[in-house]
Amino acid sequence: MAKRSSWSVRVLSVGLAAALGLGLSGCGGSGARAPAGGDGQPRSGGSLRLGLGVDPVCLDPSQSGIADAINIERSIVDSLTAQDPKTNAMVPWLASSWEVSPDASAFTFHLRPGVTFSDGSALSATTVRENFDAVVKAGGRAPLAGSYLAGYLGTDVVDPLTARVRFSRPNAQFLQATSTVNLGLLSSATLARPLADRCVSGIIGSGPFVLDSYVPRQSVTVHRRDGYRWAPAIAGHTGDAYLETITYSIVPDEGVRSGALRSGQVSGVTALPVQAAVQARQAGLTVATKIIPGVVACLSLNPFVSRPAIDDSAVRQAVVKAVNRAEVVSTVLSDDYKVATSILAASTPGYVDLGSSLEFDPAGAGKLLDVAGWRAGSDGIRQRNGQRLTLEVAWTTNGGPDQEVLELIQQQVREVGIELKLRQFVTGQAFPAMQRGVGDYAWGAGAFRTDPDILRAKIVLPGPVIPPKPGSPAARLNADLALQASTVDEAERRRVVGEAQHLAVDDGITVPVYEIPAVVGLAKNVRGFSFTASANLFLYDTWLENG
Amino acid sequence: MNGRYLATRLAHSVFVVWAAYTFSFVVLYLVPGDPVEMMVSNGGVISVTSEQIAELRAEFGVDQSPPAQYLTNLWHAVHLDFGRSLQRGQPALDIIAGAVAPTVALAGAAIVLAVTVGWALALWATLTRVRWMQRLVLLLPALGVAVPSFWIGLVLLQVLSFRWHVLPAFGDDGPRGLVLPTVTLAVPTAAFLSRMLAQSLSRVLADPHVTTARAKGLGRWRIHLHHALRNALPPVLAVAGVLVGNLLAGSVVVETVFSRPGLGRVVETAVTSKDIPVVQALVVLFAIVFVTVNLLADLAHHLLDPRVTLAGPRNG
Numbered sequence: 001m002a003k004r005s006s007w008s009v010r011v012l013s014v015g016l017a018a019a020l021g022l023g024l025s026g027c028g029g030s031g032a033r034a035p036a037g038g039d040g041q042p043r044s045g046g047s048l049r050l051g052l053g054v055d056p057v058c059l060d061p062s063q064s065g066i067a068d069a070i071n072i073e074r075s076i077v078d079s080l081t082a083q084d085p086k087t088n089a090m091v092p093w094l095a096s097s098w099e100v101s102p103d104a105s106a107f108t109f110h111l112r113p114g115v116t117f118s119d120g121s122a123l124s125a126t127t128v129r130e131n132f133d134a135v136v137k138a139g140g141r142a143p144l145a146g147s148y149l150a151g152y153l154g155t156d157v158v159d160p161l162t163a164r165v166r167f168s169r170p171n172a173q174f175l176q177a178t179s180t181v182n183l184g185l186l187s188s189a190t191l192a193r194p195l196a197d198r199c200v201s202g203i204i205g206s207g208p209f210v211l212d213s214y215v216p217r218q219s220v221t222v223h224r225r226d227g228y229r230w231a232p233a234i235a236g237h238t239g240d241a242y243l244e245t246i247t248y249s250i251v252p253d254e255g256v257r258s259g260a261l262r263s264g265q266v267s268g269v270t271a272l273p274v275q276a277a278v279q280a281r282q283a284g285l286t287v288a289t290k291i292i293p294g295v296v297a298c299l300s301l302n303p304f305v306s307r308p309a310i311d312d313s314a315v316r317q318a319v320v321k322a323v324n325r326a327e328v329v330s331t332v333l334s335d336d337y338k339v340a341t342s343i344l345a346a347s348t349p350g351y352v353d354l355g356s357s358l359e360f361d362p363a364g365a366g367k368l369l370d371v372a373g374w375r376a377g378s379d380g381i382r383q384r385n386g387q388r389l390t391l392e393v394a395w396t397t398n399g400g401p402d403q404e405v406l407e408l409i410q411q412q413v414r415e416v417g418i419e420l421k422l423r424q425f426v427t428g429q430a431f432p433a434m435q436r437g438v439g440d441y442a443w444g445a446g447a448f449r450t451d452p453d454i455l456r457a458k459i460v461l462p463g464p465v466i467p468p469k470p471g472s473p474a475a476r477l478n479a480d481l482a483l484q485a486s487t488v489d490e491a492e493r494r495r496v497v498g499e500a501q502h503l504a505v506d507d508g509i510t511v512p513v514y515e516i517p518a519v520v521g522l523a524k525n526v527r528g529f530s531f532t533a534s535a536n537l538f539l540y541d542t543w544l545e546n547g
Numbered sequence: 548m549n550g551r552y553l554a555t556r557l558a559h560s561v562f563v564v565w566a567a568y569t570f571s572f573v574v575l576y577l578v579p580g581d582p583v584e585m586m587v588s589n590g591g592v593i594s595v596t597s598e599q600i601a602e603l604r605a606e607f608g609v610d611q612s613p614p615a616q617y618l619t620n621l622w623h624a625v626h627l628d629f630g631r632s633l634q635r636g637q638p639a640l641d642i643i644a645g646a647v648a649p650t651v652a653l654a655g656a657a658i659v660l661a662v663t664v665g666w667a668l669a670l671w672a673t674l675t676r677v678r679w680m681q682r683l684v685l686l687l688p689a690l691g692v693a694v695p696s697f698w699i700g701l702v703l704l705q706v707l708s709f710r711w712h713v714l715p716a717f718g719d720d721g722p723r724g725l726v727l728p729t730v731t732l733a734v735p736t737a738a739f740l741s742r743m744l745a746q747s748l749s750r751v752l753a754d755p756h757v758t759t760a761r762a763k764g765l766g767r768w769r770i771h772l773h774h775a776l777r778n779a780l781p782p783v784l785a786v787a788g789v790l791v792g793n794l795l796a797g798s799v800v801v802e803t804v805f806s807r808p809g810l811g812r813v814v815e816t817a818v819t820s821k822d823i824p825v826v827q828a829l830v831v832l833f834a835i836v837f838v839t840v841n842l843l844a845d846l847a848h849h850l851l852d853p854r855v856t857l858a859g860p861r862n863g
Contacts, residue, residue, distance in 0.1 A: 051717075055816070057634055140599035141636075143587045147595070196636030216635070216645065217808035217816075218718070251717050251806040255701060259709040260716045427819065429580040431588065 042528060044242045046544035050537075051251040051260050053271040055217050058199035061184045062135045062145040067518075068270060070181045071537040072220050072248050077184035077205030080109055080128070082232035083176065083450055083533035085290070088349045090175055093232040094123060094185060094206065104170040104488035105151075109178075111161040115230050117187035118210045125163035127188060129155035132165060134191045135183070141195055148177035170486030172493060173453035176349075180449075180534070206230065208241040208540045220248040235540055236528060242543035258521065261285065267523040267544070270537070274334045274401060277519050286522040289336045290531040291515045293348040294448035295455065296340040297405070299393060299441040299511040301474075302434045309389055310440035313473075314372035315418070316508025318365035319391070322413040325358065329514050332404045336519055340512035343455065343504045347515075350452035350484075350497035354505050358512060365416040374417065382417035390419040394439030396430045402445055405513065446516045450533045452497040455504070456481045473507035556845075560838035567834035568624065568827060569617075575823050576613050582821040583609060586633045607633060609823075624831065630824035634816070639824040642813060643832060650809035653801070654794045656725055657732040661790075664733065665740030672741070673748045673775075674767060685745060691738025696797055700731040700804040717806035728805040732797050736790055740783065747779035754778070780851055787844040788837050795833055 056069030061077050064070055080095040095109040115123035135145045136152050151167040158164055167174070177183055187204040203211050208231070209222035223245045231238050249266065251257040257269045258276035262283050272280060277287050299319070301310065309315050325339040338346070341355035374382035374389050382389040395406060403424075410420040425433055434442055447454055468474030480500040487493040504510045518535035528541040583603045587595045604610040607630070608619060623630065629639040672684035707727065708716040718724045751757065752775050760770050798811030810829065817825035 055812075058636070140583075140587050140595045140603040143595045146599070196631065199635055199637070215808060216642070217812045218806075249717060249806065250808075252803050252812075253806070256704060256716055256804060256806065259704060263709040263712060263716070265708070265716055426580070427585070429578075431584065432580050 040527065040545065042237065042242050042541075042543040043545065044240070044543070045244050046242075047245045047247065048243050048268065048526070048539070048542065048544065049247045049249060049266045051257045051266040051269040052248050053250075053252060053254065053257060053269075055250045055252075056214070056220065056248075057216075059203045059211065059214055059220070060190075060195070060198040061181045061186070061203075062138060062142040063195065063199065064182065065144050067536065068248075070534075071270060072222075073181045073184065073203070073205075074207075074532060074536055075209040075222055075246060075539055076203055076207045076211050077181060077186065078115075078207050078230065078232075079180065079184045080178040081175065082234055083179040084234050085531055085533040088293070088347070088450055088533055090179060091233040093179070094230065095178075098175070100175060100488055102488065104172045104174075104486060105167045106164055107174060107178075108158070108162065108164045111163065112230055113161060115206055117189075117204050117206045118225055119187050119189055119204045121187050121189065123185065123206060124160050125155075125157040126160075127185060128163040128165075129157055130188055130191050131183075131185050138195055142182075144180075145182040148174060148180065148183055170488070172485055172488050173451045176449075176451040176453075181536070209243075209246060212245075217250055219250060222246050222248075231540060235538075236530070237541060241540050242528070243539065246539060261521045261523070264523065267526050268529070269521045270518070272519040272521045274336070277334065277336060277521065280521045285524065286526065286529075287336075288520045288522060288529055288531070289517040290535040291338055291345050291347050291517050292446060292448045292535040293345050293450040293533065295343060295444070295446055296345050296512045296515050297443075297445045298340070298343060298513055299409075299443055301509050302394065302437075302439045302442055304435050305437050305440060307440060308384075308387060309391060312372055313507055314368045315374070315389065315391070317506075318368045318416060318508075319413055319418060320358065320505065320508045320511050321361040321365035321368070322416045322418065323409055323511060323513060324360040324412050325513055326360065327412070328405055328408055332401055332408055333514060336517045338515040338517075340514050342501045343510045343512045344452060344497075344501060345515040348450060348452060348454075350494050352498040352501050354501060357502075357505050362416050369417065376417050380414070380417060381419045388419060389417060390421060391440045392421045392423055392438070393441045393443050394423050394425060394430045394434050395443035396425050396427050400445050400516075402443065406443060409513070441511070448516075448534065452493075452500075453485060455497070455500060456485065473503045474509055477503040477507075477509060556842055560835075560842065563838050564831060564834040567830050568621065571827055571830040572617055572620070572823075575821065575826060578821065580821055581609075582633055582823055583607060585821050607631075607824075620827065624827065629828035629831075632817075632825050633822045634820050634825075639822075639828040642825055643810065643828055646808060646810045646813045649807055650795075650798050650802070650811060652725060653728055653732060653798060653807065653809060654791075656729040657736065657794060657797075658790075660729055660733040661736035661740055665737040666744060668737070668741035669744035669748060670771065672745045673752065674771060685742075688738040688742035688745070691734050692742070694734075696731050696735055697800045697804050699734050700727070700801060703727050703731060704804070724805075724807075728801050728807060731804070732794060732801045735797065736793060739790065739793070743783050743786065744779060747782050748775055751775045751778045777851060781848050784844045784848050784851075788841040791840045792833075792837055795836070 052068040052071065054066055054068045056064070056066055056072055058064055059069060059073060061073045064073060078094050080093060081090050082093040084091055094112055094115055096112045097110045099108045109128065111123060111125060117123065132149060132152060132155050135142050135149055139146065151169045151171055153166040153168050156164040156166065184205060190198060190202055190204045193202055200214050200216065208225055208228045210225050212221040212223055214220045224241050224243060226240060228240050229238070251260060254271065254273045254276060258272060258280060260266045261269045261280060262285070272287065280287050329337050329339050341353050341358060342351055344351045369382055374384045377383040377388065393406065395402060406422050410422060413420050423439060430442065433439065468478065477500055480496050480503065484493050484496040484500065487496055505512065518531065520537065522529055525545040526542060527545055528543050530538045530541060532538045583600055587600065587603070601610070608616060611619065620630070627640065631637060632639050632642055635642060668684055668687060672681050675681050704716050704727065707713045714726050715724050757770060757774055760774050795810070798809060799815050802809045802811035803815060813825065814829055817829065
């Protein structure tokens with residue numbers, strides 16, 4: 001998962017720099033076609049100018065996490081595998097085939113011959129080894145990529161085109177991880193440079209575009225690579241990309257971004273906010289959306305607290321029932337969002353439909369609380385033994401509509417006699433506060449990845465002070481999440497992941513609310529645009545009509 | 548002007564810069580949130596091991612006690628080494644150096660525009676004999692100060708860029724891209740300047756020496772430009788430092804609205820990500836700019852009004 005974010009003038013006016021928050025999530029992946037106009041015969045040539053909401057900060061894929069950085073890097077860097085955006089199946093890219101050992105601790109990749117990086121050097125098993133070694137050596141500077149390689153022992157160069165990656169323990173998520181941008185392959189020349197120097201220049205990949213320049217906080221430009229012959233199996237064509245150049249301009253203000261799109265100053269923008277998407281559609285522009293796979297926007301238990309109210313499973317389950325998800329989506333959000341039917345978005349591998357458990361059921365919530373001894377007090381908030389039923393949510397500013405959503409949820413649970421207090425934090429400060437015992441729940445606007453392993457990052461937080469009781473749903477959930485990480489058998493992993501989702505939802509450990517879309521606005525003449533499986537931009541097939 | 552005066556002022560300036568550095572350090576450490584954890588976290592989820600965090604903390608020197616960090620950082624800062632940015636890995640000074648030019652261009656253009664418009668308004672308001680027009684002109688500055696600059700920026704964008712397509716909405720591509728941000732940044736400053744100057748002028752115009760000049764039969768323009776303006780300027784110069792400070796603060800908003808790379812954007816990202824080396828280097832830079840402008844303003848004050856002797860703390 002990575003960071004997606006945007007800011008608005010609304011936020012600016014309130015607190016300027018200090019109040020501006022980087023939000024959450026998005027992840028690398030590979031690509032294939034998705035709708036957004038693909039009629040007619042693709043035309044080669046032309047320049048595409050896009051407005052991105054966030055400065056990529058660092059263009060080295062292994063050090064990146066910001067969604068807009070991944071959006072750029074996907075054009076420059078190829079991966080060993082690709083993931084089909086429709087089926088989530090793993091398909092060949094730079095590796096034409098692979099084998100996984102039965103215990104998911106060794107992965108052998110057979111590389112496609114003839115692949116070269118844009119500096120002319122050839123892709124070989126040694127390059128693969130250098131890349132993975134470099135990620136591990138980068139340590140904390142490569143947080144996402146490093147977590148994909150947890151337990152990495154080394155890569156064997158079996159022959160020039162065969163690399164075997166070995167782990168000290170099972171690592172079932174690794175195959176999907178090889179399709180992410182974060183584990184995309186860079187040339188040896190790039191890897192030889194110091195980490196800090198790899199952020200702004202010298203990112204050399206084997207992708208369909210080549211990095212020209214990155215001016216921090218301003219723009220990134222790439223140009224088409226001639227002689228590109230190794231598009232992933234799921235791409236719409238083979239050979240060179242259609243676009244001659246792409247300029248990614250950083251336009252932080254969302255109002256300016258959508259204005260620039262409507263007035264034709266850019267041909268596409270990322271992170272189009274709810275209202276701007278409506279306007280763009282009215283203006284006849286294309287709005288492409290894809291639900292981002294991974295964990296949905298949800299409340300999740302703070303593992304660092306133990307208090308009578310939140311420790312009561314009846315209370316937790318009542319919150320799950322008291323939230324009217326359909327109302328949240330229809331009043332605060334838009335049709336681009338979807339009501340959550342599990343803790344995982346429906347587009348995530350291993351998703352199970354728990355829609356019936358997540359139905360709006362205020363009567364059921366009230367009954368649970370009655371039985372547990374929480375009685376309505378004078379102001380409508382329930383009490384038990386003189387204690388008010390108050391729960392606290394630690395949440396973070398995020399360009400998204402989080403505040404409106406949380407305030408609506410606050411009203412909804414109040415209807416069944418639960419008081420929800422909202423405590424807002426600046427990005428990066430919510431977690432330390434939770435460690436100090438602030439917040440019964442954390443609000444998370446998603447944690448994105450096209451693999452169910454993302455549940456681990458979201459639910460099992462490092463070092464809970466109060467480990468769950470043996471045999472409790474939380475303990476079983478933790479056990480399941482550990483088990484899925486080491487299960488390579490597809491059906492078995494699905495079963496374990498399904499059970500984990502049940503435990504997370506049925507016991508109220510998480511309160512799923514809605515699935516989050518990536519929303520991209522495009523000018524009318526932009527054709528063949530598609531999202532990767534992880535809902536990042538895939539511009540290889542994109543072309544411009546009469547432009 | 549003498550050497551002793553300059554030495555005292557220099558010592559004051561060094562103290563101001565040191566105080567700004569120290570104050571910003573204290574504030575940054577009082578704000579909760581570990582900078583390294585913020586650096587490696589992805590939407591509140593930390594996927595690196597605690598050993599890796601410890602390594603990074605040691606590398607950036609944030610594993611020491613705050614007083615030890617303060618002394619080490621200060622020692623390096625005196626040698627113009629503010630350390631590396633936590634977010635970008637580059638030296639903090641390199642990041643700032645790369646962002647200075649766009650902000651200098653923007654702030655410079657805004658100063659020229661603000662001074663021109665501000666003075667023109669002030670002169671017009673005091674010269675005109677049409678009463679209601681004078682009132683109107685005197686009202687404008689209050690309006691300019693009251694309206695938030697991002698709002699002005701958004702209105703300009705809506706009309707001139709999105710509707711009429713006259714000027715680009717974003718980017719740093721030559722002078723055309725500079726027009727709207729310059730106007731946006733200049734409005735509050737021009738308003739502030741014209742109000743000060745108009746007040747100052749009205750006061751001076753009521754002075755006996757102006758009456759004497761009038762009695763001699765000098766024209767309105769001559770009185771304004773030769774007698775009144777010269778005496779009305781010093782109070783305006785006295786706030787030059789504040790004006791430059793306002794421009795730098797305004798650049799945070801204007802550079803964000805107009806998507807311009809520059810110091811304002813660097814400030815914004817460094818503060819939100821608690822990128823301490825960058826924030827501290829910026830604070831020192833801004834403090835130096837502030838004390839330099841003040842010093843220059845005082846020297847100019849002396850040149851305009853030789854009665855001001857620059858004898859030391861009295862005018863300090």
